Amino acid sequence: MDEPLQAPAMKATRTVEVRQSLLDGNDRQAALNRRRFQELGLAALNLVSSPGAGKTTLLERTLTEFGRTTPCAAVVGDLATDRDAQRLGRSRAPVAQITTGSACHLDAGMVARAVDRLDLAGARLLFIENVGNLVCPASFDLGERLRVVLLSAAEGEDKPLKYPPIFKSAHVVLLTKVDVAGVLGFDRAAAAENVRRIAPQARVIELSARSGEGIEQWYDLLGALVPKG
């Protein structure tokens, strides 16, 4: 390198090229999760949105209705409390709560430890409800097959333009709470168009977990995701 030939009294400043991804550790654990899910015969979905976009309400209905014929399990992340796990547990699906303390996202290690607490025998889909946040979860692979980003009618049509990284990484975007879109003056077509411009790869489904509009499309997508055999 650029060391002088004679050993100096003081150590010379050197430059070390490292080129190490800061997400290496998480990516390795995510790969382990992915293999484990595959061996268990289940597919995992990572649900991401801002707080209050309707992740838990959608999962409550999904676990109860879709889960009746296809065994599902859920892992749910929040900063504090097990309120969501209690809500989802009423469906009788195996549910584990992760309380992150102050962390604003789930990482692959947290998911692995939560999955250890679950009896996944027979489960075909694992829903991972991320901490409500549209920024940091974009960087953390959890080992999911599908990343689902929710955008509710209460949020404004331009969210995809303002938070592009998470939408760019989405396989599916759900426009939720469309039953109240009219009242809120939410332009569904404009929102879908903004998603298409930022994330043309993503499938868009407009739905309401309360009225049931669009929910069949969501179940069709889940049905196609269930591993065969």
Place this chain on the structure above:
Amino acid sequence: METAIEAVVAQAREHDATQIHRIVLRIGALSGVDPDALRLAFDATVRGTPAAGAELELETVPARGRCVDCDLEFGVESDYIFTCPRCGRISGELVQGREMELARIELS
């Protein structure tokens, strides 16, 4: 940020260095990392480590997309709508821009 400092400290040990002068991170424009938040986290994390007092340099990696129709690679400016400059098709394929990487360090 903790991951970065851990990696830096490990490098310092490996190279038998006692002082770290500069840390260079490569951060993709679409990584979701806010540079100001990162600097704040850096200041809080380096205290009491050999990296205390080091200068933090952030290199931004601009976003680049690839057209799914004509295979052209192109730079993406500010709005993150990946419109192919040749055929106009909007593409979702990202070639670079998600990096979060410890690039290099200066130590002695």
